[in-house]
Amino acid sequence: MAQVLEFKLPDLGEGLTEAEIVRWLVEVGDVVAIDQPVVEVETAKAMVEVPCPYGGVVTARFGEEGSELPVGAPLLTVAVGATDASSAAPGDDGAAAEEPSGGSGSGSGNVLVGYGTGAPAARRRRIRPERSTASAAPAAVSAPSRPAPVAVAVGEVNGRQGPVAVVSPLVRRLARQHEIDLRGLTGSGPDGLILRADVDSAIRQAGQATEAATRTAAEPVVAEASTAVASPSAAGAAAPATAERIPLRGVRGAVADKLSRSRSEIPDATCWVDADATELMAARAAMNAASGPSGGPKVSVLALLARICTAALARYPELNSTVDTAAREIVRLPGVHLGFAAQTERGLVVPVVRDAHTRNAESIGAEIARLTELARTGKLSPAQLTGGTFTLNNYGVFGVDGSTPIINHPEAAMLGVGRIMPKPWVHHGELAVRQVVQLSLTFDHRVCDGGTAGGFLRYVADCVEQPAVLLRTL
Template sequence: MAVFKLPDLGEGLTEAEIVAWHVAVGDTVAVDQTVVEVETAKASVEVPVPFAGRVATLHGAAGEVLAVGSPLITVEEAANFVEPGVVTPEGSGNVLIGYGTPAAQARRRRGRARQAPVAPSTSDRVRVVSPLVRQLARKSGVDLRTLSGTGTGGIVSRADVERAIARAAEKPARKHIQDTEADQRIPLRGLRKTVADKLTRSRREIPEATVWVDVDATELLRLRAALNADPAAPKISLLALLARFAVAGLQRFPELNSRLEGDEIVLSKAINLGFAAQTDRGLVVPVVRDAHTHSVEELSAALAELTGQARAGGLAPADLTGGTFTLNNYGVFGVDGSAAIINHPEVAILGVGRIIDRPWIVDGEVTARKITELTLAFDHRVCDGGVAGGFLRFIANCVENPLGLLRSL
């Protein structure tokens, strides 16, 4: 018997939740075949097994949390489990797909693994590919075991869950709710637990202060429209323009691109720009590394790519760490301002509210303009209001006169 333990998933992670098993007891597995999908505090990860043979024991069910180093799966290794003519592939030595393994090698391993015969599973486990589908079902109170999957091979898809939600909504609501009905209890773990821990630490350790200013974004919107007028040119997002302004501001006020280590303020040479992205798993902060080396077009492409990966649940742990400053566009939620919490161990976060029509005085006349609010929360241990105010005023000037300032960036 060969016992495979939950491997070190990197980035200081100590545990993972089992999302779905891809094998059952009695199934035959090949070397490097993906056997389980787990969810850490940072990402969903497919875990392959380094042994070939027959599955003897699964050490945990979907929804259980295992510590790194705990038994994950036991495989009974035996030569007679390999069908005649089937060559057992050699292991690469890499345990996790996506952690230091080139994509081409991963594809070759998966292709070889599919050659191994797999005994039909007699398990009644739910076949779901995406952890986002499970998340949707949990949030909506849908029991996946009651659904018949319409996807390939009977896999339960997002559409299956959404139809179940719609059917439940059509049922008449009960007129009376019994007082004895139990409250719903949701375990605080995974991404939500990591976010909670970081925000709690930030509030506990950082004496933050906040400055804000209303700015006229009319010219910024005109500039973006002009940049995107060419249908053949890459599209530039407003977030990319704001990110470029933030990078320029951090180069002028490096105190805000730093971290505290003991009695020292460490000024970061690189600007690794984090940005808040809302997903089905919750709020995540992907990081554009070396943002100071990117053009506006490159920033726009990087932001779009990371946002797509975040919403699809495809971000690697490395994509969510190492930020030195965070940009938060809470205007997408239809709000004007926010007293944001700094993303520890960073020392500042810039927030941007919604852009709306408001009366504004231009050349002595009241006229309708596109107005937004910029908010900067900063660690008062690192700098005083002069630095924070100077940075925010610089960003405001960029928003109000973007063309003139872009020439100098």
């Protein structure tokens, strides 16, 4: 007899509370193996393929592509031990079984990418029912029974006391912030579960109602003014367009939260300097010329600047730290995990080059190129986007000279690099045209004072102007 197990959206780590379904990898009726990826979701960090910890026949999926699900919401159900269509139907045992804690023969218990039992993935095949059961099987597949969603709030519904079906604490907080009464909402999730989309819809409706009330109150005044100054032909003019509202979620929402937290928690300061990068550009050209036409990948300017940063952090370790606000302690970090800002179609992301202090310019450049390609295709894992200790931001690619970067919380500093372009410069006492770049350092004033920050930035500028300075630390 088949046992129907419910697989819920797992906690994907890094404090994420929800995910958007991008693409289902299985259909109802498919046979799946333990740890086989069943759905591709997008979190605020990255695109993730979620493997199922059970092996069996998929009997139901919850959530359409493009919809958001909170962590802990039902994702799909699997009939474990089914060998044909009739045993795959959840009606055999009357209810979905509770998820095992792991370690049993029915599933691995591992639900994150990169984890699992290592069992070979079974080739997908669809279980097709016999003609005699064609009318009964689909109904059973499409409506598996399962435990009711967790009720985490109680209120009066339709004149009586009853549970309010809300799973996600994010949904409850969002409702409180916008003064939305959850008792008056009808959830669009399974068994009336109230999702974030339901609260967002209520917020939009409340905003439209407020706007309509304001417009109605203002209509007499507008009409009187229009009568005095408008021509008769203006009577048929179209109504003004309403403002567009774009939800802050996904990558854009994660960026907004991190930048807001940085500004609210970190007392930052910025210093900057112009540097003559002519010698650095000449050194890069010489490196790439020495490698020959088939001598491997070219060394990028970003890779050279990254190597300069690791050398500077070795001299000024105060900037490779973080602040433990609860303990009121500065935590000096032993290694440099260098983040670099990368603009993608999904938004701004910061991939991290692990152990950058142990790499040379060529190794750093190769890792930057690899992570950049993953970022462009949306295949960066959460682990590749977290754990940075210092960030390098090359906004010069956008054609701008300078900026005041916002620190990537919880780091202590960020170096910004403007465009390198020909400018008049006094060189050896004479005016000349040189390749000039502006460098900006934003730092957490709690971890050091201006003297340390200035020393760091001056050392970086010296290495840019005279790359031979860097040879002392190699």
